[in-house]
Amino acid sequence: MSTPTAAPTREQQLAHLRDRARFVRTETVRLTRIAGAGHYSAVFSCAELLAVLYYAQLRLDPARPDGPERDRFVMSKGHAAIGLYPVLADLGFFDPAELDTYTRLGSAFGDHPDMKRIPGVDFSSGSLGHGLSICVGMALAGRLSGLDSRTYCLLGDAELAEGQVWEAAMAASHYGLGNLVAVVDANQLGIDGFVRDVMATEPIDERFAAFGWDTRRVDGHDVGALLDVFAGLPHSATGRPQLVVADTVKGRGSARMELSPDWHVGNLAGVDYDDVMAELAAGLAPRESR
Amino acid sequence: MSTDTQDQSEIFNGTASVGLRDARSVDGTDTRAIPAFVFGEELADLADQDPRIVVLTADLGRSNRATDFAARHPQRFVNAGIAEKNMITMAAGMASCGYIPFAATFGAFAALLGAEQIRTDCAYPNMPVRVVGHHSGMSMGFYGTSHHSLEDLAMMRSIADLTVVCATDAQHLRAVLRLALEHPGAMYIRLGRGRDPEVYGEVPDLVLGRAETVRDGADLTIVTTGSEVHPALQAAEALAADGIEARVLDMWTVSPLDRDAVLDAARSTGAVLTVEEANVTGGLGSAVAECLSDAGIAVPFRRHGVPDEHVPVGPPAALYAHYRLDGPGIADVARELLATSRGTSS
Numbered sequence: 001m002s003t004p005t006a007a008p009t010r011e012q013q014l015a016h017l018r019d020r021a022r023f024v025r026t027e028t029v030r031l032t033r034i035a036g037a038g039h040y041s042a043v044f045s046c047a048e049l050l051a052v053l054y055y056a057q058l059r060l061d062p063a064r065p066d067g068p069e070r071d072r073f074v075m076s077k078g079h080a081a082i083g084l085y086p087v088l089a090d091l092g093f094f095d096p097a098e099l100d101t102y103t104r105l106g107s108a109f110g111d112h113p114d115m116k117r118i119p120g121v122d123f124s125s126g127s128l129g130h131g132l133s134i135c136v137g138m139a140l141a142g143r144l145s146g147l148d149s150r151t152y153c154l155l156g157d158a159e160l161a162e163g164q165v166w167e168a169a170m171a172a173s174h175y176g177l178g179n180l181v182a183v184v185d186a187n188q189l190g191i192d193g194f195v196r197d198v199m200a201t202e203p204i205d206e207r208f209a210a211f212g213w214d215t216r217r218v219d220g221h222d223v224g225a226l227l228d229v230f231a232g233l234p235h236s237a238t239g240r241p242q243l244v245v246a247d248t249v250k251g252r253g254s255a256r257m258e259l260s261p262d263w264h265v266g267n268l269a270g271v272d273y274d275d276v277m278a279e280l281a282a283g284l285a286p287r288e289s290r
Numbered sequence: 291m292s293t294d295t296q297d298q299s300e301i302f303n304g305t306a307s308v309g310l311r312d313a314r315s316v317d318g319t320d321t322r323a324i325p326a327f328v329f330g331e332e333l334a335d336l337a338d339q340d341p342r343i344v345v346l347t348a349d350l351g352r353s354n355r356a357t358d359f360a361a362r363h364p365q366r367f368v369n370a371g372i373a374e375k376n377m378i379t380m381a382a383g384m385a386s387c388g389y390i391p392f393a394a395t396f397g398a399f400a401a402l403l404g405a406e407q408i409r410t411d412c413a414y415p416n417m418p419v420r421v422v423g424h425h426s427g428m429s430m431g432f433y434g435t436s437h438h439s440l441e442d443l444a445m446m447r448s449i450a451d452l453t454v455v456c457a458t459d460a461q462h463l464r465a466v467l468r469l470a471l472e473h474p475g476a477m478y479i480r481l482g483r484g485r486d487p488e489v490y491g492e493v494p495d496l497v498l499g500r501a502e503t504v505r506d507g508a509d510l511t512i513v514t515t516g517s518e519v520h521p522a523l524q525a526a527e528a529l530a531a532d533g534i535e536a537r538v539l540d541m542w543t544v545s546p547l548d549r550d551a552v553l554d555a556a557r558s559t560g561a562v563l564t565v566e567e568a569n570v571t572g573g574l575g576s577a578v579a580e581c582l583s584d585a586g587i588a589v590p591f592r593r594h595g596v597p598d599e600h601v602p603v604g605p606p607a608a609l610y611a612h613y614r615l616d617g618p619g620i621a622d623v624a625r626e627l628l629a630t631s632r633g634t635s636s
Binding site for chain 1: 370391
């Protein structure tokens with residue numbers, strides 16, 4: 001803690017969260033260079049979400065990564081794991097130096113997260129559409145064990161085309177899992193283009209509401225709004241499951257990547273690497289100015 | 291329960307109405323002398339002592355008798371509805387929180403529909419999920435290909451870190467379920483119709499990965515599993531009347547295979563016949579063939595099972611006879627194998 005004697009002001013807290021979102025983006029760019037290719041833009045869209053969840057919302061103890069009373073987080077959009085690894089290292093789950101093995105032969109850190117190798121990863125993921133089912137199981141287990149922990153699931157909007165998501169959504173409300181929070185990073189793009197063109201999944205909130213969920217929509221790049229939404233979620237072991245749709249921009253933070261289908265997977269080399277790093281280090285500029 | 295003790299003779303004679311509560315009889319086979327599915331009852335007994343056990347099903351609790359578990363442990367029973375993929379992945383999520391979930395549905399839907407969930411969510415992260423595929427093989431008879439699981443053994447045994455076992459009869463199933471509580475990784479447990487003829491008079495003392503020799507003999511070995519163990523023993527009886535002594539190996543753990551038992555069978559009996567209620571492509575027979583081939587052992591050998599085709603409509607008993615997977619059929623195939631080997635060696 002940098003301020004052990006006084007609680008930070010809200011402005012200080014928001015500045016810290018913005019800084020951590022910036023850290024998520026720059027680390028993603030740095031680690032991708034080790035691999036030679038990677039998912040930048042799907043991390044950039046959820047950088048503020050990861051910052052707010054991990055630095056303000058989740059109940060975690062890095063010294064006890066398997067503590068049964070902890071909150072769970074499952075990155076159902078597993079290809080954004082490269083943005084999660086630096087956060088876990090930063091919080092003390094493991095030595096940040098280990099990140100430099102990213103994707104090299106035998107590394108714990110691949111494109112998709114491995115719960116067996118990485119402290120703080122609550123479940124392995126990668127195959128889209130599975131994460132919410134994992135979380136329904138975790139939420140059921142938490143309630144059965146009498147714990148007041150919560151389970152959070154981060155999904156993509158394109159991922160919602162997977163039928164299993166809706167099997168899980170149905171089960172979550174059927175079993176009254178008020179300890180379950182699904183967060184959709186609605187960044188508008190899949191691999192082949194805009195979600196609305198490839199396979200429309202909107203209106204996401206209305207669809208989940210029809211499945212028996214409480215729903216909210218929020219600007220997913222506004223750390224203050226995210227902070228308030230998560231802090232305001234009701235928490236019960238038997239109520240309605242909670243959905244937060246975060247409206248985001250895929251590639252947010254890098255002008256060349258924002259809403260560009262060309263950057264789902266890519267590699268920044270040479271001067272482009274330096275340019276994007278400088279752009280990200282400056283923090284988010286208003287999109288209207290671009 | 292009243293449905294257990296109902297005299298089914300009228301049902302099979304077609305003189306009584308059969309409702310869903312008599313689900314065990316819907317395949318049209320007379321199973322009057324066979325004990326009811328012990329799956330739910332045994333797990334309920336175990337759960338009295340072990341708080342880790344939870345049971346999931348996909349709207350088939352009446353069929354697999356998970357209802358017997360639900361009646362005694364309602365808080366630990368989860369019906370996923372007709373959503374098998376969600377059921378298996380939910381089970382994995384529960385397993386990550388310290389539970390041992392048994393997720394049961396027809397083998398066709400457990401293994402074929404849920405294959406990717408079994409691999410990615412259960413086997414790869416080493417979750418102690420027990421995916422239970424019942425009414426496996428072609429035991430659904432005239433319900434047809436959509437309800438048959440003749441590919442599950444091949445598919446499941448190709449998944450790394452997945453233990454694949456078949457239950458032979460009621461007592462054997464009890465042993466498998468007890469043993470499943472101690473195994474750390476993921477398992478696929480393949481069951482028959484739940485009213486399988488008795489092979490084991492009492493609950494056997496099993497070791498995972500070790501085949502059971504249910505009959506010894508010196509002239510050939512029948513390596514079989516699950517529903518085919520009983521007819522293989524019938525075949526061995528018939529062969530004995532001809533002066534042929536067959537060893538019968540219950541290869542109840544299909545993966546990892548008991549290679550020592552296979553190699554010893556080949557060396558000490560000189561001929562190997564595999565018998566399985568599955569497509570012969572990739573299943574137990576393939577596993578045994580790979581084992582023998584890798585060891586450089588050439589003995590008279592035949593894979594016997596369902597050929598690589600979709601089976602015709604028919605009651606289970608008729609299908610077993612059609613494919614010579616009943617006692618007399620297996621005995622005939624064994625005689626052919628031995629005759630062929632004598633012909634080639636002379």
